[in-house]
Amino acid sequence: MRGLACVLMFQTHCYDSWLGGEARKTTFFMWSQLGGTLPAPLFLFLAGISFALVTERLQKKGLPAAQVARTTIRRGAEIFGLGLLFRVQEFVLAWGWAPWSDLLRVDILNTIGLSMMLMGVVCSIVLFLSRGPRTRLALGGTAVAVSLSIALLTPLVYTSWRPRWLPWPLESYVNGVHNLGQPQPWLFPIFPWAGFAFVGLAVGFFLLSDFGRKLGVSAFALAGAGGVGLIYLARWLDRRRQFYAVYDFWHTSPNFFLIRVGLLLIILAAVYVWCRWGLGSWGFSPLIQMGQTSLLVYWVHIEFVYGRFSILPKRAQDIRAASVGLLTIFLAMLLLSLMRTRLKGPGSEALGWLRSPARAN
16 A cells, blocks of 8 residues: 555656646646545555554553553654654755745654654553453544544634644644645645544554454455445535535545545555455565655655656646656656665665664554
């Protein structure tokens, strides 16, 4: 799933950076950008599932709740620190034309790290209060409740409940306001994005539960069916009267959040089938390969698409030229991923520090 998220991310970034003129008014571009609404939820969703696996493993070792919290929160802090380092790198590479405020932009790595720290806090509280055979149920139920709370509060913290009393660098982590006076749709604040991580956490604990293990393959079929149900529910709710003073379907709506959760569950089921019975089980898979080094390829591709070293002139290409550039980026990142996992010697150590913290997500 991380590999799929990488490919969706590549196409969104490449077409957004390189297409120009009339190409940006086409249906092709519209669908490309609509596909761009999935990579960030996918990364966060998978961070939640992986977090459940890590928490389960630490529990089986008999570690107390406080130590589980320290371990998981520290891993989240590592990712958050990498997010800050990434912003510094981008600012340095864009020296001379990037505003200083770019250093404080809330990007996806920042939000993954913060989400992991929040999940660590929530899980530690639940583990402290609940012990015994129903602990997984308590963890999963709490994760669902936190996710729904984030989704339902998002329209409010963007409008009538905006924390204007906070300095903008801090408010930006709540609603993505940055220094522009209004919440920006291209940033990744806690609301609503952290909600996808808590959905992944709930799904992870469901799959690890005795009931989920007993279901086996049927658990993924149930997840896919549940995803379809959520999409229909969200569409039905969207046609009802809204109680929010300001209703923005594409950016803050809980209904659009539910639709994306539904799509995540469908993708989870489809990827399981693909990896178990489809082409993913036939040998080498570029998607699986890139998924193993998703942090690295994310980090590197940005500069060659949006940065000073963009391989094509920005906002100046037609669809054909941008598609050739996309294929080039895909092949280059696949080669980089292969080098990371197969290269031995000093070079691998130089790249290794980028990958090891990613295992926590």
